[in-house]
Amino acid sequence: MQEKAIAYPTDARLYEKARRRLVKEAKQEAIELRQSYARLGPRALRMQGQYGHARQVKRAKKETKKLKVMLGRVIRDIRRKAEGSGKELSAKLQESLRIAELINQQQKEDKGKIYSMHAPEVECISKGKVHKKYEFGCKVSVATTSRETKSVSIFKTSSGRSSFLGNTSRGRCARGLGSCARHCKNIAAPSRMAIENRWIRLMKRRDLLIGDYCCLEECRGSDF
Numbered sequence: 001m002q003e004k005a006i007a008y009p010t011d012a013r014l015y016e017k018a019r020r021r022l023v024k025e026a027k028q029e030a031i032e033l034r035q036s037y038a039r040l041g042p043r044a045l046r047m048q049g050q051y052g053h054a055r056q057v058k059r060a061k062k063e064t065k066k067l068k069v070m071l072g073r074v075i076r077d078i079r080r081k082a083e084g085s086g087k088e089l090s091a092k093l094q095e096s097l098r099i100a101e102l103i104n105q106q107q108k109e110d111k112g113k114i115y116s117m118h119a120p121e122v123e124c125i126s127k128g129k130v131h132k133k134y135e136f137g138c139k140v141s142v143a144t145t146s147r148e149t150k151s152v153s154i155f156k157t158s159s160g161r162s163s164f165l166g167n168t169s170r171g172r173c174a175r176g177l178g179s180c181a182r183h184c185k186n187i188a189a190p191s192r193m194a195i196e197n198r199w200i201r202l203m204k205r206r207d208l209l210i211g212d213y214c215c216l217e218e219c220r221g222s223d224f
Contacts, residue, residue: 003137004122009115012048015067016041017117018100022074025093031081037070044070071104 007013023036048063075097082089089097099120106113115122115136125135 002140003135004116004119006116006119006122006136009136012045012064012067014103014114014117015064015071016045018096018103019067019071019074021096021117022071022078022093022100025090025096026074026078029087029090029093031078031087033074033077033081035073035077037074041067041070068104071100075100075104 019037019041023033023038026033044063044066048060048067051057051060051063078089078093078097096117099114099117102120103114103117113124114120115124121138122136123138125137125139126133127135129135
């Protein structure tokens with residue numbers, strides 16, 4: 001499990017971050033928005049946090065809804081201005097719009113949710129830890145050469161969104177260290193038979209140790 005450097009995701013925080021990013025990139029594209037909510041957005045986020053801390057749930061939900069409405073207005077305004085001027089948006093702004101629309105539309109029970117604006121590949125993984133119920137990151141697998149212990153590459157092993165700890169696959173290369181595995185054609189992975197044989201050896205070794213301990217206890221309890 002490789003955690004990502006993201007803040008704990010909440011709906012209000014995601015709405016505000018997506019709005020700020022869209023406003024910034026629209027300004028870089030010389031798109032004049034009808035309203036940017038540069039003053040009302042941070043104020044609504046601050047009030048939402050204060051109401052939540054005071055256990056005033058209805059007021060906190062009202063501020064969260066305001067942030068969601070602001071994000072939807074900014075998204076529609078950018079789309080409308082781009083279509084009216086006939087200007088093609090940059091790939092960066094299009095990707096930001098796509099992620100912002102997913103954030104604005106996702107519901108509580110949806111699968112494949114977005115937890116970060118700058119790292120949309122982040123997944124929520126629960127490993128049963130008492131001190132940390134949920135972790136946000138990607139499951140990875142470290143590959144090494146057969147002759148050296150030097151780390152070669154890190155593979156993203158998550159087979160899809162909303163995966164669990166045991167659901168792994170030989171996925172695509174996420175980050176290369178040294179020689180990148182994207183250029184490697186043959187990637188050696190242990191077969192199921194090898195894993196089972198290793199497990200059998202470990203169990204036999206454990207049984208031998210337990211047997212030796214039992215024999216020693218019997219000898220201690222004997223009269224000779």
